[in-house]
Amino acid sequence: xxxxxxxxxxxxxxxxxYSPGAAPLFKGLDLTVPMGRCTVFxxxxxxxxxxxxxxxxxxxxxDSGTVLYRGLDWSELSDxxxxxxxxxxxxxxxxxxxxxxxxxxxxxxxxxxxHRPKAERQEVRDAVARAAHxxxxxxxxALRPSQLSLGEQKSVSLARALVMDPPVLFLDxxxxxxxxxxxxKQLQLFTELKRAGRTIILVTQDPLVTSRIADRLxxxxxxxxxxxxxxxxxxxxxxxxxxxxxxxxxxxxxxxSGDILDLLSIDQGDGDALK
Amino acid sequence: xxxxxxxxxxxxxxxxxxxCGFFWLIIRExxxxxxxxxxxxxxxxxxxxxxxxxxxxxILLIALSLGAVIIFEGAQVFSLGQNSLLYTILVTxxxxxxxxxxxxxxxxxxxxxxxxxxxxxxxxxxxxxxxMAVGINPISYLVVPRFLGVTVSVVAxxxxxxxxxxxxxxxxxxxxxxxxxxxxxxxLLLHLTLTDLAASVVKGLVFGMIIAVVSTYHGFEANQSSTxxxxxxxxxxxxxFGLLIVANILITLAxxx
Numbered sequence: 001x002x003x004x005x006x007x008x009x010x011x012x013x014x015x016x017x018y019s020p021g022a023a024p025l026f027k028g029l030d031l032t033v034p035m036g037r038c039t040v041f042x043x044x045x046x047x048x049x050x051x052x053x054x055x056x057x058x059x060x061x062x063d064s065g066t067v068l069y070r071g072l073d074w075s076e077l078s079d080x081x082x083x084x085x086x087x088x089x090x091x092x093x094x095x096x097x098x099x100x101x102x103x104x105x106x107x108x109x110x111x112x113x114x115h116r117p118k119a120e121r122q123e124v125r126d127a128v129a130r131a132a133h134x135x136x137x138x139x140x141x142a143l144r145p146s147q148l149s150l151g152e153q154k155s156v157s158l159a160r161a162l163v164m165d166p167p168v169l170f171l172d173x174x175x176x177x178x179x180x181x182x183x184x185k186q187l188q189l190f191t192e193l194k195r196a197g198r199t200i201i202l203v204t205q206d207p208l209v210t211s212r213i214a215d216r217l218x219x220x221x222x223x224x225x226x227x228x229x230x231x232x233x234x235x236x237x238x239x240x241x242x243x244x245x246x247x248x249x250x251x252x253x254x255x256x257s258g259d260i261l262d263l264l265s266i267d268q269g270d271g272d273a274l275k
Numbered sequence: 276x277x278x279x280x281x282x283x284x285x286x287x288x289x290x291x292x293x294x295c296g297f298f299w300l301i302i303r304e305x306x307x308x309x310x311x312x313x314x315x316x317x318x319x320x321x322x323x324x325x326x327x328x329x330x331x332x333x334i335l336l337i338a339l340s341l342g343a344v345i346i347f348e349g350a351q352v353f354s355l356g357q358n359s360l361l362y363t364i365l366v367t368x369x370x371x372x373x374x375x376x377x378x379x380x381x382x383x384x385x386x387x388x389x390x391x392x393x394x395x396x397x398x399x400x401x402x403x404x405x406x407m408a409v410g411i412n413p414i415s416y417l418v419v420p421r422f423l424g425v426t427v428s429v430v431a432x433x434x435x436x437x438x439x440x441x442x443x444x445x446x447x448x449x450x451x452x453x454x455x456x457x458x459x460x461x462x463l464l465l466h467l468t469l470t471d472l473a474a475s476v477v478k479g480l481v482f483g484m485i486i487a488v489v490s491t492y493h494g495f496e497a498n499q500s501s502t503x504x505x506x507x508x509x510x511x512x513x514x515x516f517g518l519l520i521v522a523n524i525l526i527t528l529a530x531x532x
Contacts, residue, residue: 059404079412086410093408097401111409160409170408 002081004088005071010035010168010199011056016065018055025051025223028065033216035070035168038190038200040210040231043220044248049203050094050172052220056201057091057170058082070168087115090161094172094203096153098145098160105141108132108159115164127163135159136185151177158186169193171202175209187212219245298488301422304415308423322424326386327431333385337377338436341369342444350451362466369440370467370475371530375433376523379482382429383515387490390421391511394494395504403495413495422487429483433475474530481522489515 011033018026025048033039033056041049054060055067058074067074069089077085098107108128112119119127132138135158145153158174171190175183183206190200190213204210210217210231217234219226219242227234227242234242308316345368349361368374394417397403406413445459493511497503 054404057408059407083410083412086408089408091405091408093401093405095401097405099402099405100397100400110411114409114411157405160405 001084002072002077004085008035008068008071009033010039010070010201012066012068012071013052013055013062014066014068016055016062016067018051018060018062018065020051024063026062026065027223029223029225031218031225031228033199033201033218035199036197037215038194038202038213039216039218040214041201041203041218041220042205042210043226043245045205046222047220048223049220053091053170053172053201053203057089059091083114087164088166089168089170090164090166091170092154092158092161092172092174094154094176096145096150096157098153098156100145102145103141104132104137104143104145104148104156107145107156108141108163111160112163128159131159131163134162134189136182149177151179151182154178155182155186167197168199169201171200173203173205175204175206183209221245294488294492297492298484300414301418301488301491304412304419305423307415308419316420318420319424319427322386322421323428323431325389326382326425327428330381330385330428330432331435333381334378334432334436335439337381338369338374338439339443339447341373341377342440342442343447345369346444346448347451350448359462359466362462365441365444365463366467366471369444370437371471371478372523372527374436374440375475375478375482376519378432378436378479379429379486379519380516382425382432382483383486383490383512383519386425386428387486387511387515388508390425390487390490391494391508392504394491395497395507396501398495398497399499399501399503418487418491421491422484425487425490426480426483429486430476430479433479433482437475470530474526478523478526481526482519485518485522486515489518 009032011031013029013031016026016029016031017024018029029048029052031052041052043049051060055062056069058067058069058077061067061075069085072085074082098104099110102110105128108131109124112124112127116123128141129138132141135155137152137155137159140148140152140156145156148156154174154177158171161169161171175186178186187209190202190209193200194213194215200213202209202213214231216229217231218228219234221241226245227237227239235246237243308319342365345365346361349364394403397417403413403417406416441463445454445456448454448459490511493507493514496507496510
């Protein structure tokens with residue numbers, strides 16, 4: 001049985017080529033995401049942010065290149081290792097991806113039952129209740145996914161990702177379609193998870209989320225990483241392409257963050273970047 | 276034209292190759308069922324209920340109709356009672372040839388369509404990826420229970436079709452030319468060999484596997500859009516019927532040799 005490699009990054013993508021359709025999306029993508037930090041992916045729609053998450057989590061294989069998760073290549077893991085290692089990661093989907101034939105409770109419960117088949121009923125109930133409370137959906141456990149709004153479905157997906165209390169979380173636009181109050185609650189949760197040393201790999205278009213929780217920022221455009229690095233470095237990068245992407249993301253967002261607008265104010269001073 | 280045929284042939288062989296690999300995965304995972312709180316067995320039972328029990332009424336109707344047609348038509352040509360040829364025809368058509376094939380067609384049209392539709396919708400809504408994300412193997416969790424449920428159901432329905440068809444023929448013959456049950460069934464049993472029964476069960480087994488593999492395989496072929504679902508379902512039914520007919524011919528040839 002393989003073991004995680006100590007000190008290895010959470011994700012390493014080397015020369016990844018991936019074509020979801022006729023045209024390639026990634027033509028040799030290289031990327032490293034460290035452990036213990038909150039890395040946020042931003043970029044315009046169709047940049048490939050969600051696809052990076054799915055590749056990194058081993059949900060889709062690359063056409064060529066290497067994807068290492070905590071130092072191990074997904075393609076070299078046995079079925080058993082694959083199942084065991086996934087206990088240590090949670091994935092919240094952009095559209096919720098809830099199992100339609102199960103209740104909200106059963107959706108959250110299933111990963112726990114699968115990984116802890118000998119757990120007592122009470123232990124399972126406690127784990128589900130904790131995850132549901134964290135995601136703010138404790139009042140909806142008896143409902144079916146079809147009875148929930150998209151925002152609520154995403155919250156259930158988050159609870160399902162949290163139920164095993166994993167050290168690594170992949171979150172695909174978790175606050176999209178949420179109201180301001182629910183977004184704030186999730187931001188507090190992410191902050192707590194960061195404080196507890198969890199690795200968060202998150203895709204969002206929301207500058208508020210980015211400015212509140214990002215340690216590192218990866219900006220993507222058309223399947224390429226335009227820039228990556230510490231949040232403060234990236235948001236103050238005067239590169240016109242970086243400014244253009246941040247501006248484009250900001251124009252799609254309903255709320256603005258002072259931290260990201262710092263960059264725009266710098267460029268507004270120059271009078272060129274926003275034109 | 277030749278290039279198109281060549282391309283279609285290559286795609287056909289590639290599909291067959293992937294299909295064989297898929298079948299091998301199902302067989303391998305079938306031995307690992309019931310490792311997680313019996314969830315797999317629950318789905319097997321539900322699948323048997325849907326595929327087997329719920330299809331009994333339509334199977335009964337078709338079996339009775341087939342038995343009635345054979346006995347009515349036979350009665351025009353042969354005298355009932357001691358005529359051995361009529362019993363041979365009944366056994367050949369109902370038990371060995373048409374019974375298993377008609378049963379498989381009905382199951383393909385009911386359960387095969389349902390399974391392909393369900394799975395392709397699950398792929399499109401990323402439910403399959405959600406299973407993978409938590410470590411659950413979709414083949415083991417979704418396909419194996421359906422494979423076992425459909426296979427067991429088709430074998431059972433094939434036997435049920437034979438029993439209903441042969442018994443139905445006797446019921447119908449009472450309206451044409453009353454015949455003591457003991458005489459009818461004794462003569463029938465004299466013409467019903469163990470090999471006939473074995474051929475029927477083997478066909479049920481093979482047909483059940485074909486239906487399950489084809490419908491799940493094409494269900495997983497969906498990619499992104501809900502408009503793919505009807506296309507894939509039609510493809511599954513067409514390919515399923517084709518494979519059932521080919522398998523029927525091969526098993527019949529093996530029986531005759």
